[in-house]
Every structure is written in structure tokens, then in C-alpha cells.
Amino acid sequence: MRVIAGIARNRKLNTLDGEDVRPTIERTKEAIFSAIQFEIEGTDVLDLFAGSGQLGIEAVSRGARSATFVDSSKQSIEVVRKNVASVGFDSRSKIVNAQAETFVKTAAGKYHIAFLDPPYSRGILQSILPEVEKIMAPGGIIVCEHPYGEEMPESVGRFENRRDYKYGKVAVTIYRD
8 A cells, every 4th residue: 555646655654454444445445545636735634434544645645735644543543653654744644543422522623625435334424424514624525445345325414425436346535515
């Protein structure tokens, strides 16, 4: 796994081993960032269910002002810390070890872009999207990665499903304000 573009281009990132970890494959990550590439510069990004932190790191590498990484796993948070440090983004990163639901209900900031890549097949996206919508800045983007075939709502508050992409067994839904 590596950073695709920007100031940290081609830097290798660590990930956890095991069945519970499912990093975004490079092809999918490249497609996500192609879809939002002109809207990243100067934004504050939320990488919810961060895992290795690769989506938030990619955003900062491409010009995001800051990234907040949230994961409930202490092991994932350690990997995020190592990855953020290895690319030199410590000063532009906030790393939070918390349940996603708790974080979004208490978050003080507003985010321009949110990446949501929760464990699959648990209905997490559908339940957390309304809470994420509340912490998004005007004109924001919510990017959801989920199994292909999982039913996603057409709208979430002021956000509309603007595009669905399919990459093998994975789908990406992009909501825009």
C-alpha cells in the first residue's frame, strides 16, 4: 500500500494483518481521488473508520489542510500514528481512538470531506450517515465505501447521492451538499 500522488507520492504505508482489516485497494483509491481531485486543496478531512489512515493521508498529500483520523481499534490507531509520522504529516493530523458513533455525536469541527469505510455488512453506514451530515461544512463531500449491492440512501439530510462507482465487489457512493 502506498500514497498515489502529491507531496508524499510513492511513500509506503503500513497496514494491520488479519481478517478484520480491509484496506482500500489502490484502483479504488485512485478512482475516489480522481472524482474529487479538484476539491481537496485547503480542506479539513475526516477519515472515519481510519484503519491504516491511507485515505486521510492521501488527501493531505494532495493538498488538504488537515486530516482527523478516527478508529476504535488501538492497533489501527498505532498504525495510523506510524503512517502519519512516516510521511511527516504529524502537524496536520489529529488521531482519535474512539467509536465512530461517539466521535460524530461530539465532534466540534466541521469537515469538508469525510471518508467512511466501515466494516462491511453491518448496516453501519446507513445508521451513521445522518450524524456525519451534521458535522459537514457547506458544500461538503461524503465518500462511502461499501460492498457492491448494499442499498444506500438517495439522500442524507442536505446531501444527495451524486454518483455510484463499482470496482469488483466494492462500491463507492459519493454524496454532495
